[in-house]
Amino acid sequence: MSLLAHPTRKDEAYRYADLDALKRVWSDLAAAREIVVPAGQRDSHVLLANAQAVEVHRARIVIEAGASLDLFALNGATEYGRVEVDVTVREGGHFALHAANIGGGKATQEIVTIVRHEEPNGTSRQTVRSVLAGKATGSYLGKVAVSRHAQKVDGEQSVKAMLLNRGATANCKPELEIYADDVKCAHGASVGELDPDQLFYALSRGLDPASAKALLLEGFVLQLWDEAPEDRREELVEASRALLRQVTA
Amino acid sequence: MLEIVNLHATVADKPILNGLTLTVPAGEVHAIMGPNGAGKSTLAYVLGGRPGYEVTGGAATFLARDLLAMEPHERAAAGLFLGFQYPVEIPGVSSMQFIRESLNAQRRARGEGELSGAEFIRLARAEAGELGMDADMLKRPVNVGFSGGEKKRAEMVQMGIMRPRLAVLDETDSGLDIDALRIVGAGINRIMRAPDRATLLITHYQRLLDVVQPDRVHVLAGGRIVRSGGPELAHELEREGYAEVA
Numbered sequence: 492m493s494l495l496a497h498p499t500r501k502d503e504a505y506r507y508a509d510l511d512a513l514k515r516v517w518s519d520l521a522a523a524r525e526i527v528v529p530a531g532q533r534d535s536h537v538l539l540a541n542a543q544a545v546e547v548h549r550a551r552i553v554i555e556a557g558a559s560l561d562l563f564a565l566n567g568a569t570e571y572g573r574v575e576v577d578v579t580v581r582e583g584g585h586f587a588l589h590a591a592n593i594g595g596g597k598a599t600q601e602i603v604t605i606v607r608h609e610e611p612n613g614t615s616r617q618t619v620r621s622v623l624a625g626k627a628t629g630s631y632l633g634k635v636a637v638s639r640h641a642q643k644v645d646g647e648q649s650v651k652a653m654l655l656n657r658g659a660t661a662n663c664k665p666e667l668e669i670y671a672d673d674v675k676c677a678h679g680a681s682v683g684e685l686d687p688d689q690l691f692y693a694l695s696r697g698l699d700p701a702s703a704k705a706l707l708l709e710g711f712v713l714q715l716w717d718e719a720p721e722d723r724r725e726e727l728v729e730a731s732r733a734l735l736r737q738v739t740a
Numbered sequence: 741m742l743e744i745v746n747l748h749a750t751v752a753d754k755p756i757l758n759g760l761t762l763t764v765p766a767g768e769v770h771a772i773m774g775p776n777g778a779g780k781s782t783l784a785y786v787l788g789g790r791p792g793y794e795v796t797g798g799a800a801t802f803l804a805r806d807l808l809a810m811e812p813h814e815r816a817a818a819g820l821f822l823g824f825q826y827p828v829e830i831p832g833v834s835s836m837q838f839i840r841e842s843l844n845a846q847r848r849a850r851g852e853g854e855l856s857g858a859e860f861i862r863l864a865r866a867e868a869g870e871l872g873m874d875a876d877m878l879k880r881p882v883n884v885g886f887s888g889g890e891k892k893r894a895e896m897v898q899m900g901i902m903r904p905r906l907a908v909l910d911e912t913d914s915g916l917d918i919d920a921l922r923i924v925g926a927g928i929n930r931i932m933r934a935p936d937r938a939t940l941l942i943t944h945y946q947r948l949l950d951v952v953q954p955d956r957v958h959v960l961a962g963g964r965i966v967r968s969g970g971p972e973l974a975h976e977l978e979r980e981g982y983a984e985v986a
Contacts (some may be wrong), residue, residue, distance in 0.1 A: 696842035697816035710832030
């Protein structure tokens, strides 16, 4: 994909994108942000929604041998939000994505990832939670590519969406492209309603149905930030709560 | 406190409770024992109002109110506490927040003032201390990563904070080692042994009843109470098995 030409729907990574919205900000995105985590180091990054109409984050990430990166991304633009990362994981490296789409109205929220395990013993964990109301669309397109000699790679994708209205849509497309023969890659996806056991537990403690549902919905998203760095966690929690209030109002 | 008359209930159209009658007066602890499949957990869930547990006949009165007409959260506000056999995990929600919001919802429903953050933290720390639980565990998500025993302890911390009028405890002793059993049992005595409170202990085994001595023991089989007696009935059951006694 060229970074200069506007993307089209033929490009799989833009299949569900709001292309009109994207055009308006494309010139600001001439190149993806480059992030390199040097060998043996641990790092974390936070991509936070700033309540803009259109918000696109693009990053090309290289995780060197034995290094690890935790990426926390909250996607919540009111019209179009996109978090797009292209991650290369070198020997024994670790990548973890913790990401949420929260959208209402006619918003389109997308998380698009390519994780390239090019060397052996790498691990990746991607956890994506979407809360979609109104006529919003939330998507996760996640490709995990494992090169021929990248043995013992362990990749996991866990994707769950909660649809609050009939008009809301969730797309989930985990994709594996594996050329090595000794790897472990798992993915799970669900689109659904709140867990009835959790709901009854909360009701039995005295929460009325509306409060119980709001609390569980909050937990559904906030569990993503449990491992966020101490100094950024509160920010992620508050921003998520603000977005949830908006879409459930 | 609790009066159940001729209660019938089904789960997925299958009759489980078949004419259960039971009275638990204020100030008393009653034990319900019975073989697997007798309907013990169903009784607890019916009293708590769990969806899917359908009452098809009979009545249950709690503090002179029609218990079965109330929503689950209204039952909690009225003073009913259901101790779960398998306490539920809620990732992303801290125990502190969960218990505080629950307690304040109950207090609002009763027309009482809410507890402030500081008041609540003091109360939660004291109750956790009584149950031998590190109060920092309450900062963690509800029951997530807790062992079976820790979950049961955490239930008792919730009960201590909420101070219900009636506790229905469904196999609170399962998954506890001997030391934890003593601590949890002592917690039940401390929190619930009072003239204006009552407890329904649902259990398989005598061992919890050595710590929390019941005033009455009932044998539940085939969805009905088939025998009632004093504490000695539990020993008889332990000795001779349900088949002989019931």
